[in-house]
Amino acid sequence: MSETLSQILEIVLAPFRHFTNPSDRLSYVYLATALMVAIIVYIVNQAREGRLNAGGLVRWLLPREVLMHPSCQADFAYFFVVRILRAAVYGSVVVSSAAVSAMTVSGLTSLLGPSAPTVEPNIWVSIAVTLTIVLVLDFVLWFMHYVYHVVPFLWDYHKVHHSAEVMTPITAARMHPVEEISNMSVAGVIIGTVYGAFTYFLGPAAIQLTLLEVNIFLAAFFLAAFNLRHSHVWVRYPVWLQHILVCPAQHHIHHSTARHHWDKNMGFIFAFWDWAAGTLYTPKEKEELTYGLGTEEDGGEWHSVRALMFRPFQHSADRIRAHFATRRAR
Template identity: 35%
Template structure:
């Protein structure tokens, strides 16, 4: 009985997502994004082609009723159910690696006396939280970078880039294999780092959370995160764009223009791209077309094809190699 109830509850998960502060489309983040869009519209800070009513500006039918979006709405339910059944349990399991790493290091070195940075727990928590934020964001950058550079990973990542129009739900346009591999990579790196930190500085400190979410993630999502998967242009001043990836910079990441390929892999911070030479900061508004090169987006035109096309493409790569 209990398992049946758990399964039923999990199937309701897609409907619970808008009420989870850990999700990018949590109602508060969507609301704050609309607020930022309202400011852009009112003060004409972005780019408006012609006079449009506020609603047309915010939710253009050509985008929200585009075939890409319609497929996306259906796909959302599927990938959300996959997330709760497979990805969430994997993350919970892998997070144990922080403690395990710390224990192994203690066993290995035979010492258990952490270096003391400061006596103040709050200061320790702040330094620890900044460390975890930087490490987690770097892990995110690294997986995204590899997803573009390793051919098999790219076949899966193409699902995200196949969107010809982007809306806040595009964040859920991820192949299940990528969702799993990406999370495994990020959580393992973060847990190993946390374990080493705990060994060096002790186990007392806690990450600073807001509504149960890492503080940097909460602030990042609240600051108009959803604009990055939207038609609304918001670029930051040049110097800020080297520190934080603006919504416009992520839109450039989705552009089909060859000069934009493999640019702006970053999630929160722009300096990883800056260091690795993949940062692209727009100087002016750029009119963008989204999707894959050579019209490959057309192969991702249904829920089934979003799931199956990467597998077909990988199969073709393998059979070509062995031929």
């Protein structure tokens, strides 16, 4: 009985562990660095306008029109419901990169014989392994994001994320389980395969440099105010740097309802995937944006946990029925 209660407690506490887990992008460490950058942005903007007012800082950081918006309230409710469901149900079906890595090593051993690496561990090999892993991961995330935008059936599920009409860092978790499972599993298979190959061919030299329990390049990106990408705080890099790294302002553009912003800036860390694909948008100054889908579905249809969870299935079913109806008509 005590074991059952312990398991239930773990499931109930799962949403809160995101904020205490140093490897999670919603960790208090990454939220704190985003907060520090947001405070700097406020001070700089106020000083530029000649009306530095420390008393307005809290109101600016926590705007009532954002926190009281039905979309924001749906974000928080959805976060807790889905994180509990992931801990209790679907988290176990996600493909683990560690398991795939072990399978890759086993498969290569069966095919080529026992590993016989000749490379000695050194910092340059570790940097190369670490950078390769983060580049592969980022391309997979960009490609999956691109696919979810251009394939209508998959867009039904990605709409959950884009239906947010205001944004806070919690909006990053506003993803449908179908999309989350597929993204994590595809990334797990590819990263596991790549790291397994490194392990087989490099042996002890296949060391991935980490900080806060994650790839050091990924951790650095999270520390660089990553959580402001889902917020009202505009942080824009110089245009030349926007061709290399995705800044918070570029992700704001990605969520914009303006048609010329649709399907732009789908990168996670690096912007050059979008640059190569022709989907890069580099704002040169602050733009006034409205967030949401930019369709008649904005304005209330997605403001409940029930809608966020089940509406995509309904849209998919409607799409399938329409497809077969069209085929019968022919």
